[in-house]
Amino acid sequence: MELSDRELVQKCQTGEMSAFEELVSRYHQKVYMVILGLLRNREDALEVAQETFFRAYRKINSFQGGSSFYTWIYRIAVNLAIDAQRRQKRNPLDFRESMDGLLESQDEVARDPFADVHDKELRQNLTNAINDLTPEHKAVIVLRTIEGLSYKDIGEILGCSEGTVMSRLHYARKKLQDKLSAFL
Amino acid sequence: MKDCENISESMGRWLDGELSPAESESIRAHVAQCAACREAQRKLEKLQLALEGALMAESKSIEFEPFWRAVQLRIAEKRTWYEDALDWSRGLFTASRAAWAIPALIALLLAVASLESYFPGWRGGAGRNAFAAVDSIDAHGRNVALLREYDSKTTVIWLYEDQEGENETAEEPPPPGPAF
Numbered sequence: 394m395e396l397s398d399r400e401l402v403q404k405c406q407t408g409e410m411s412a413f414e415e416l417v418s419r420y421h422q423k424v425y426m427v428i429l430g431l432l433r434n435r436e437d438a439l440e441v442a443q444e445t446f447f448r449a450y451r452k453i454n455s456f457q458g459g460s461s462f463y464t465w466i467y468r469i470a471v472n473l474a475i476d477a478q479r480r481q482k483r484n485p486l487d488f489r490e491s492m493d494g495l496l497e498s499q500d501e502v503a504r505d506p507f508a509d510v511h512d513k514e515l516r517q518n519l520t521n522a523i524n525d526l527t528p529e530h531k532a533v534i535v536l537r538t539i540e541g542l543s544y545k546d547i548g549e550i551l552g553c554s555e556g557t558v559m560s561r562l563h564y565a566r567k568k569l570q571d572k573l574s575a576f577l
Numbered sequence: 578m579k580d581c582e583n584i585s586e587s588m589g590r591w592l593d594g595e596l597s598p599a600e601s602e603s604i605r606a607h608v609a610q611c612a613a614c615r616e617a618q619r620k621l622e623k624l625q626l627a628l629e630g631a632l633m634a635e636s637k638s639i640e641f642e643p644f645w646r647a648v649q650l651r652i653a654e655k656r657t658w659y660e661d662a663l664d665w666s667r668g669l670f671t672a673s674r675a676a677w678a679i680p681a682l683i684a685l686l687l688a689v690a691s692l693e694s695y696f697p698g699w700r701g702g703a704g705r706n707a708f709a710a711v712d713s714i715d716a717h718g719r720n721v722a723l724l725r726e727y728d729s730k731t732t733v734i735w736l737y738e739d740q741e742g743e744n745e746t747a748e749e750p751p752p753p754g755p756a757f
């Protein structure tokens with residue numbers, strides 16, 4: 394029988410490394426995606442994702458279970474990603490490159506949501522449109538997209554109210570729609 | 578028309594499943610008979626799908642094994658003494674929820690400051706007129722304690738949080754030690 398996140402956390406707290414390994418295997422891809430959505434390139438995103446789990450491991454004893462493990466780990470991830478972004482202030486081209494690569498790799502996926510030419514343009518322009526959002530707006534869009542998290546969870550992760558999540562999400566979507574109106 | 582405006586405001590929440598059953602039903606009913614709103618719905622869904630496609634596909638390229646090895650390596654790295662100290666002090670504050678730790682710290686600092694005025698030079702420093710003041714400020718749910726020691730012109734700023742439970746978790750250190 395599969396253990397719940399909470400049970401795994403409890404095992405981690407008694408020092409069971411294999412329980413932590415299981416948590417990492419459950420969340421590493423999603424955590425990476427959240428970070429990649431916020432950062433400009435894959436290498437940085439991978440590094441920050443690994444750092445996220447390292448920090449989680451170090452802090453696991455202070456996790457008390459008042460919230461779920463995933464809101465906790467995403468919160469660490471988002472904070473580290475936003476920190477990293479503010480510190481680095483890299484060339485904006487980086488993000489475009491990585492997102493282009495990202496979108497290319499998508500071609501290999503069987504269920505390609507971009508079937509026709511029109512949609513190809515959509516995906517090319519999506520990159521720039523996402524890039525133009527502020528980190529706060531990127532964060533809500535990415536969390537909502539990757540996990541379909543509730544506004545309440547997203548608020549918990551980002552340390553803001555549900556109302557703020559709602560208005561940021563509304564604004565971010567509107568911005569993206571405006572920029573991509575020709576392709577939607 | 579007014580309806581359509583309201584619906585466009587709530588469309589995202591509706592598709593996200595964040596509305597009450599009654600609100601959802603009223604939107605559904607409107608959209609069913611309004612072509613303009615159906616078009617708005619289609620666009621929003623397409624945008625969402627495009628975002629999902631863009632972000633999800635990439636995650637499959639991250640294999641577990643190398644990822645986990647890197648995390649393990651990081652965990653096994655030798656820690657410096659001050660990292661241990663930071664963790665220790667962080668644990669202290671979590672445990673106590675900062676309830677007594679901050680006053681205790683301030684008392685300690687005050688003691689140090691007044692000690693200096695009684696025994697000028699015990700720290701090799703300048704002696705007379707040592708005087709310290711402590712302020713506590715509550716800023717946006719974060720508490721700030723300020724200690725000013727005029728003689729040595731030292732200001733100690735201490736940030737701490739006294740919210741429930743796990744809020745300290747992901748926050749990067751509000752400097753976990755006094756910042757001189």
Ligand SMILES: [Zn+2]
Nearest residue numbers: 581611613614
């Ligand atoms: Zn309408």
